[in-house]
């Protein structure tokens with residue numbers, strides 16, 4: 103990359119120089135290794151846009167700033183690198199907020215840069231002034247208001263460090279226009295942040311490690327709870343070693359899918375509200391839970407007072423404020439998951455777990471593989487079939503980016519993720535409209551990977567303007583719309599808990615294929631099961647983007663389901679004799 | 690119960706908002722907060738008293754540490770320390786009623802710091818119950834209290850636990866391994882060992 107630069111070029115980050123604040127923004131991003139940013143210009147950020155051409159960074163113009171934040175987020179989730187988005191002051195900045203909150207709740211490292219009115223008029227309700235650092239304070243890991251050009255490099259470098267270290271999260275940097283226009287000495291190396299200070303309460307003392315290993319060896323019915331922390335800590339190997347050596351079955355949270363191979367004999371599948379029956383039963387019957395980088399979210403515990411009543415709990419976690427927050431634990435090992443496991447594993451001899459594994463096998467019945475392929479075609483098109491066919495057609499190798507709703511849960515149930523960072527989904531905030539922009543970010547981060555959007559007809563309409571971004575950037579993103587004519591997940595709750603009062607959930611959609619066509623994106627509608635695989639094949643063979651509008655069964659529901667506020671074992675099951683199975687005994 | 694934390698924070702705009710926002714999010718009521726310069730340049734010292742369940746201390750402390758501008762947090766808990774509050778109390782007083790107020794002030798070891806034809810101002814320093822005692826007695830003796838200004842609690846550990854000691858302790862800790870196998874941080878020692886002379 104440096105060969106394109108001449109000496110004295112402002113884009114050379116190693117060389118100290120006198121630059122404008124705007125140039126310092128790019129020079130610092132460049133020095134941090136950023137090659138792509140997602141953004142939208144406006145008055146208060148114009149100096150930064152003006153300076154961009156001097157730097158080897160590609161800017162992707164979005165259609166709404168929420169999309170820019172989700173793209174940075176998808177970029178970070180797919181690659182593990184910090185994603186960057188840029189917006190102007192006022193409305194540009196407020197449009198970012200949903201995307202920032204989405205990244206916050208899922209601990210995703212992004213840096214958001216916004217322009218701000220000149221420091222001389224701060225606080226005067228100037229044109230397009232909004233107190234954006236006040237607004238983003240509770241939804242960022244940290245934020246800054248920068249009013250001087252000489253502070254920009256240091257603050258941005260700190261922002262990258264904070265975003266990516268410890269428990270990752272979004273960092274917002276608001277830069278006044280006069281700071282962008284002023285000049286200052288730029289020295290990338292001198293602007294390096296001070297050494298990162300880990301959370302001072304982290305501790306995993308030898309005595310606790312020894313106690314944990316004794317607990318594991320003495321347990322009869324242990325379960326590993328695998329969360330996204332495994333991906334963030336890059337601890338896949340260590341978790342796998344733990345599971346294999348001690349023969350402990352592994353259940354995944356939604357964001358933990360892919361952290362442990364779905365095809366591994368010890369893999370149980372997803373836990374929680376729409377998790378597999380046997381996983382939730384195993385957790386309820388367990389005598390030991392080993393929580394690895396997960397935070398006992400209410401979507402996985404059900405009613406906390408009824409959660410795993412007989413189990414001792416070991417919580418391995420990098421954020422001390424998560425300890426005993428939702429579920430009281432017996433041993434807290436506070437630190438980086440990979441490092442803690444590296445210290446724990448030498449204390450742990452082999453262990454025989456066959457009796458418990460056989461018991462769980464018995465709970466699974468013959469439904470362990472959710473084998474819906476062998477069901478006869480009854481003329482209906484079910485979302486589960488679409489997802490399962492997508493999994494088969496892509497050999498499970500695609501990055502699937504989902505939106506939020508029923509289709510999201512079906513994806514989690516019927517697409518088997520063996521590799522980390524192949525499922526990208528908004529878990530904590532559950533942000534509809536996430537999928538399309540996040541997929542753009544994922545594709546930009548991993549151009550060689552096959553990327554699929556799986557979105558509902560509702561959520562897709564929230565951010566579908568980003569189809570234009572796909573077209574402008576000529577990105578090869580495939581889009582599967584699971585079109586059930588409803589805000590399906592809400593309709594399901596209305597069916598179960600509100601006497602089928604389908605208030606405001608039937609949703610009219612445009613002809614998505616025609617819509618795509620307007621952007622120059624080819625596509626087709628699919629109404630029968632027989633067409634699914636050929637349509638997916640066409641999408642995969644098409645060089646650019648492709649959209650498939652899957653017209654699926656309208657009033658299908660996701661099973662099993664733990665109603666909110668109930669215990670894990672109080673699941674609602676699919677009524678007997680219905681077409682799709684969750685348990686082979688239903689056939 | 691009342692929890693008391695002493696936090697060393699960066700002396701910058703917005704830091705108080707971040708701390709306050711954290712307690713607001715946890716919907717924990719801040720009973721009092723005093724902030725001022727500490728003995729270190731660029732570092733403010735905050736004494737924060739909050740009403741919360743006994744088990745909430747860990748979460749509050751751990752959450753405070755998640756704020757980038759918070760350098761050190763000391764959970765005072767039940768440990769031995771000096772607690773002081775300062776109050777200024779303006780009381781309506783005529784030449785006729787002054788003398789018994791002077792007597793009360795004497796008993797409470799307070800001071801009269803201002804005298805006007807119709808009022809006088811009392812300065813009192815001490816633990817909360819002492820301040821409240823004086824207010825109570827003034828109220829009972831039907832003196833009209835015109836204004837009260839209270840600082841809220843300020844706290845300092847007795848003996849060895851000056852912040853210089855804490856600083857040395859945390860500097861030591863920063864060099865060490867924070868993960869597995871290291872000796873626990875002083876914060877994790879049982880409360881008893883925190884008790885100074």
Ligand SMILES: Cc1ncc(C[n+]2csc(CCOP(=O)(O)OP(=O)(O)O)c2C)c(N)n1
Pocket residue numbers: 505506507508509510532533534535557558559560561562584586588589590591592
């Ligand atoms: C921005 C936002 N608004 C509202 C919701 C509440 N919500 C959760 S799922 C859902 C329905 C989603 O419908 P659709 O996108 O069609 O997906 P489906 O459930 O039908 O698969 C709604 C409205 C949400 N999660 N996010």
Ligand SMILES: [Mg+2]
Pocket residue numbers: 507558559560584585586587588589590
């Ligand atoms: Mg729908």
